[in-house]
Amino acid sequence: MRIRTIQAKSILTPQKRGFLTAGERPYSHSLSWAAGCGYGKLYCGAFCYARTLPNWYFARRPGEGWGEALIVKENAPELLAAQLARARNRRGMRIFMSPVTDPYQPIERKLRLTRRCLEVFARYDDLDLLLIQTRAPDALDDLDLMARIPYVWLGMTIETDRGDLPYGPSQAQVERRLTAVRQAVERGVKAQIAVSPCLPYSPDFARRLLETGAQRIVIDTFAIGDGSGGRRTGSSPFAALADYDWHDDSIAESLYHQLNAYHDGVAWSGPGFAGIPARPAIEP
Numbered sequence: 391m392r393i394r395t396i397q398a399k400s401i402l403t404p405q406k407r408g409f410l411t412a413g414e415r416p417y418s419h420s421l422s423w424a425a426g427c428g429y430g431k432l433y434c435g436a437f438c439y440a441r442t443l444p445n446w447y448f449a450r451r452p453g454e455g456w457g458e459a460l461i462v463k464e465n466a467p468e469l470l471a472a473q474l475a476r477a478r479n480r481r482g483m484r485i486f487m488s489p490v491t492d493p494y495q496p497i498e499r500k501l502r503l504t505r506r507c508l509e510v511f512a513r514y515d516d517l518d519l520l521l522i523q524t525r526a527p528d529a530l531d532d533l534d535l536m537a538r539i540p541y542v543w544l545g546m547t548i549e550t551d552r553g554d555l556p557y558g559p560s561q562a563q564v565e566r567r568l569t570a571v572r573q574a575v576e577r578g579v580k581a582q583i584a585v586s587p588c589l590p591y592s593p594d595f596a597r598r599l600l601e602t603g604a605q606r607i608v609i610d611t612f613a614i615g616d617g618s619g620g621r622r623t624g625s626s627p628f629a630a631l632a633d634y635d636w637h638d639d640s641i642a643e644s645l646y647h648q649l650n651a652y653h654d655g656v657a658w659s660g661p662g663f664a665g666i667p668a669r670p671a672i673e674p
């Protein structure tokens with residue numbers, strides 16, 4: 391993995407269209423401090439839609455494959471501090487961190503860029519939402535800090551509870567993510583599980599998701615969630631590995647209905663992601 395650092399000009403990207411704006415409560419901005427992903431050679435790199443996006447395409451060097459380089463905006467916390475300080479409508483800000491990479495990169499243990507961004511957010515109590523979307527239980531390192539920011543939600547991706555799939559997470563990874571959600575909820579940090587994309591799962595999956603106590607669970611599919619009607623997935627390395635019909639949304643729909651019978655925070659695909667309720671009005 392090659393790490394290159396750059397000085398960026400801005401860190402909050404306004405959102406006008408796409409899945410972050412597809413629901414009733416759209417995100418106003420995204421925040422990504424890196425292009426590329428240190429987990430790109432793991433299972434999820436095989437179906438990751440971020441590998442097809444322009445920010446990676448234009449940042450990489452010729453010949454660099456997904457998971458081989460990370461381009462880091464090392465001044466992200468300073469840029470964030472400046473952008474939040476001069477924001478005219480912080481109360482309306484709904485930020486998704488991060489749509490094109492994972493904010494808990496392996497190098498985060500050394501760089502602490504996500505942590506330093508959280509320290510900037512902790513200076514303000516008046517934003518509407520910050521969703522920290524990750525697959526990495528390393529997010530627990532920052533749970534104390536998250537608990538101090540009243541608009542933070544931890545988003546944890548858990549695609550399945552099966553650890554035996556050749557194209558899915560290990561059983562240990564599944565268990566750590568479920569535990570991370572439980573611990574976040576116990577600490578008072580709101581949590582949203584993203585079953586995204588929904589992979590084949592065991593009969594216990596719905597129960598195990600419910601037992602975490604997550605306030606919201608969003609289900610998504612390859613065909614809907616890859617932003618291209620399945621075209622990106624069809625041309626990804628995952629398509630050659632999959633031993634089931636990933637075009638068939640019925641396994642995801644079945645999970646949705648199982649969960650929906652017991653939990654009123656279950657949502658579907660893009661409108662679900664962009665559906666976290668607004669914070670109650672702050673009393674003057």
Ligand code: SF4
Nearest residue numbers: 427430434435438491
């Ligand atoms: S962690 Fe996220 S961004 Fe990184 S390869 Fe996996 S799906 Fe893509």
